[in-house]
Amino acid sequence: MxxxxxxxxxxxxxxxxxxxxxxxxxxxxxxxxxxxxxxxxxxxxxxxxxxxxxxxxxxxxxxxxxxxxxxxxxxxxxxxxxxxxVTIDKEGTHLAIDGRPLRFLQDLTLRASSDLPAELGGTIAFRGYCGREAMGDVKGKIILCYGTRKPGFPTPAERTEAARAGGAIGVLTIADPSFTVEPPRWPAAYARTVTFEDAKPVAVDRMLLGTVNVDALANMIEGSGRDPAAIVTEGSAGRPLPSFDAGRFTARIALSHRAIRxxxxxxxxxxxxxxxxxxxxxxxxxxxxxxxxxxxxxxxxxxxxxxxxxxxxxxxxxxxxxxxxxxxxxxxxxxxxxxxxxxxxxxxxxxxxxxxxxxxxxxxxxxxxxxxxxxxxxxxxxxxxxxxxxxxxxxxxxxxxxxxxxxxxxxxxxxxxxxxxxxxxxxxxxxxxxxxxxxxxxxxxxxxxxxxxxxxxxxxxxxxxxxxxxxxxxxxxxxxxxxxxxxxxxxxxxxxxxxxxx
CATH class of the missing domain: 3.40.630.10 (Zn peptidases)
Incomplete structure (x- = not known):
């Protein structure tokens, strides 16, 4: 037996x-x-x-x-x-930067939302730690942030609000590998959001919000002339980071919705x-x-x-x-x-x-x-x-x-x-x-x-x-x-x- x-x-x-x-x-x-x-x-x-x-x-x-x-x-x-x-289905979801594919759930994961557009695109704009003072011209762009967990730096909510106020259509945050007390885990299990049936929509539901695997950073900023390893080193230490624009990010997103109990x-x-x-x-x-x-x-x-x-x-x-x-x-x-x-x-x-x-x-x-x-x-x-x-x-x-x-x-x-x-x-x-x-x-x-x-x-x-x-x-x-x-x-x-x- x-x-x-x-x-x-x-x-x-x-x-x-x-x-x-x-x-x-x-x-x-x-x-x-x-x-x-x-x-x-x-x-x-x-x-x-x-x-x-x-x-x-x-x-x-x-x-x-x-x-x-x-x-x-x-x-x-x-x-x-x-x-x-609400689930972003892996099958039918395609993400790329200047045509170079990104592996969903491996290179990055996204927040699922009922109001998320099925297709979107925009220039990647790296803005360091993404405080309001770093935003500059970001209207219609997708902000890439270094997601340090050190005290005194912008929180996730502050980063998102600064980007939204500047007219950005999304925020992608690099998971900080230096946060060793609880290091980032890849792959993500899935991209799902479960809420109460009567939950009210929030202002960021139409924004593209996600987390980027540090191993995908080189692909994300290829052609920008910037050194991804230097960004990780400086960001992990909490030192000043540059602001620059990179390639064009495109997304085709397959959403499914279920009412569950x-x-x-x-x-x-x-x-x-x-x-x-x-x-x-x-x-x-x-x-x-x-x-x-x-x-x-x-x-x-x-x-x-x-x-x-x-x-x-x-x-x-x-x-x-x-x-x-x-x-x-x-x-x-x-x-x-x-x-x-x-x-x-x-x-x-x-x-x-x-x-x-x-x-x-x-x-x-x-x-x-x-x-x-x-x-x-x-x-x-x-x-x-x-x-x-x-x-x-x-x-x-x-x-x-x-x-x-x-x-x-x-x-x-x-x-x-x-x-x-x-x-x-x-x-x-x-x-x-x-x-x-x-x-x-x-x-x-x-x-x-x-x-x-x-x-x-x-x-x-x-x-x-x-x-x-x-x-x-x-x-x-x-x-x-x-x-x-x-x-x-x-x-x-x-x-x-x-x-x-x-």
């Missing part, structure tokens, strides 16, 4: 799931749930896909079996989002305290992944095992351990959809909660977790902003885990996961990253994972895992949930926090 499974997986371009000893039964049960949610039959759990729907049904069934109560719409476990999916999976473990049961702690992770995309090393299925099937599985495992036994406060288990498309599920839930918004007193979010090296340090989002951080410190200390604030704020991890919509609503929230010290073997492993597996097909069930670290974090999460849900006082923002609502 195992041999037949191996051969079937190999034929599909995937290695079979690992068969390895686990350190304990709880970790083994967690990994079994992870395998169910991130196996090839779930097809990467893309928003609006049959694979996602199958995964959502599995999660709902697990919650029900564990004794949780439906907390979705109409007495169900589901909250349905109506969405619009996708569900948040919501379940409640009712509280036991006569007073505190009316307060709700949300435990969240995102169920969606990338689905099928541009192949990497011959593999086109982006399983999303660590990101984030493993931590939806951890919600299932906690529910199973509790077996219907409540904490003092009520706990809402939330497997959100659409995180990878812009935190859609969490944003929808916090705008249209299925429980009174004032009853929600905290969110503990599970994402950005990579159990691939020993766990002795955790980066904790909003650690010093609320009393949740105090609970984290207490539980972590008991497990001999040090904690710290984010040492790489330039990555904007705080705003890139499902705790962020809760924070924006004034609800204390937190999330975690396995921490590492500069120059350590753990840092090397972490950087390597982001370079080769993050948002790639290689985030699958065959990747290396530190079982002891995985189990240790799971126990940390169980204990933190109990401490917060059973504490006499609800989590609160601390005085002076930038996120505290008046």
């Amino acid at each position: 195992f041999v037949s499974l191996f051969l079937a997986a190999a034929a599909a371009g995937h290695r079979p799931p690992r068969v390895a000893p686990m350190p304990d039964r709880d970790t083994a049960a967690w990994w079994q749930a992870t395998q169910q949610l991130s196996g090839d039959d779930m097809e990467g759990r893309d928003v609006g896909s049959p694979g996602y729907d199958r995964a959502a049904q599995l999660v709902a069934a697990a919650f029900a079996k564990a004794g949780l109560k439906p907390a979705g719409e109409n007495g169900s476990f589901f909250q349905t989002l109506k969405l619009t999916d 996708s569900d948040n999976v919501l379940a409640m473990l009712p509280g036991t305290d006569p007073v505190l049961k009316d307060e709700v702690i949300v435990l969240s992770a995102h169920l969606d992944g990338y689905g099928f995309g541009e192949p990497v090393d011959g593999d086109a299925l982006y399983n999303g095992a660590f990101d984030d099937a493993a931590y939806v599985a951890l919600l299932e495992r906690l529910a199973e351990r509790r077996a219907g036994k409540g904490y003092r406060r009520s706990v809402l288990f939330a497997a959100f959809t659409g995180e990878e498309k812009g935190l859609l599920g969490a944003t929808y839930f916090t705008s249209r909660p299925t429980v009174p918004i004032r009853a929600i007193v905290a969110d503990i979010n599970l994402d950005q977790l990579r159990p691939i090296f020993p766990l002795d340090l955790l980066t904790v989002h909003a650690l010093n902003d609320s009393t949740l951080g105090d609970a984290v410190r207490d539980v972590a200390a008991r497990q001999k885990i040090a904690v710290r604030i984010d040492p790489e704020p330039e990555r904007n991890l705080l705003t890139r996961a499902d705790h962020w919509p809760f924070i924006r609503k004034g609800i204390p929230a937190t999330g975690f990253v396995f921490g590492y010290r500069p120059g350590s073997p753990a840092e090397k492993i972490y950087r390597g994972w982001y370079d080769t597996r993050y948002h790639r097909p290689q985030d699958d069930l065959t990747q290396p895992i530190d079982w002891a670290a995985a189990g240790k974090f799971n126990r940390f999460f169980y204990d933190l949930t109990a401490q917060v849900a059973d504490a006499p006082d609800r989590p609160r923002w601390k005085p002076g926090s930038a996120y505290a609502k008046p």
Whole structure:
């Protein structure tokens, strides 16, 4: 039987799931749930896909079996989002510079928009870091910018606004290879934009917006007399860059539109305290992944095992351990959809909660977790902003885990996961990253994972895992949930926090 499974997986371009000893039964049960949610039959759990729907049904069934109560719409476990999916189809899309072809998704990727013209063209105008003062005559042109992430330089929004104000028809940004804390990844999986069905159009929807692979820069500016290597060297260092015009960029773009639906999976473990049961702690992770995309090393299925099937599985495992036994406060288990498309599920839930918004007193979010090296340090989002951080410190200390604030704020991890919509609503929230010290073997492993597996097909069930670290974090999460849900006082923002609502 195992041999037949191996051969079937190999034929599909995937290695079979690992068969390895686990350190304990709880970790083994967690990994079994992870395998169910991130196996090839779930097809990467893309928003609006049959694979996602199958995964959502599995999660709902697990919650029900564990004794949780439906907390979705109409007495169900589901909250349905109506969405619009706009995709730039690779087939039928042709991009060129002075007639020289550019490889879509390999050399550059574009932002999909319903209002994007089917055909357009314009002179490439390199304008350095693309501050307003650098624009000059750009009307009808396509601006090429060096996308440094260094502080003090124009942001993506500022670059786009400067170009739009000058009459440019597009902005293409060179992905900065010097941003080594999270280097650019190529190829892009696809070019898709998923929005709420009733989302209003924005001013830049008719502009050509995209990202350029630095390896394609020589082709982009050929004939200009400029040295692409010098531009990369100077741009990576944040030194002054020239402004110049290059060749003519042309695009024929094939767009497809779909109306789709996708569900948040919501379940409640009712509280036991006569007073505190009316307060709700949300435990969240995102169920969606990338689905099928541009192949990497011959593999086109982006399983999303660590990101984030493993931590939806951890919600299932906690529910199973509790077996219907409540904490003092009520706990809402939330497997959100659409995180990878812009935190859609969490944003929808916090705008249209299925429980009174004032009853929600905290969110503990599970994402950005990579159990691939020993766990002795955790980066904790909003650690010093609320009393949740105090609970984290207490539980972590008991497990001999040090904690710290984010040492790489330039990555904007705080705003890139499902705790962020809760924070924006004034609800204390937190999330975690396995921490590492500069120059350590753990840092090397972490950087390597982001370079080769993050948002790639290689985030699958065959990747290396530190079982002891995985189990240790799971126990940390169980204990933190109990401490917060059973504490006499609800989590609160601390005085002076930038996120505290008046």
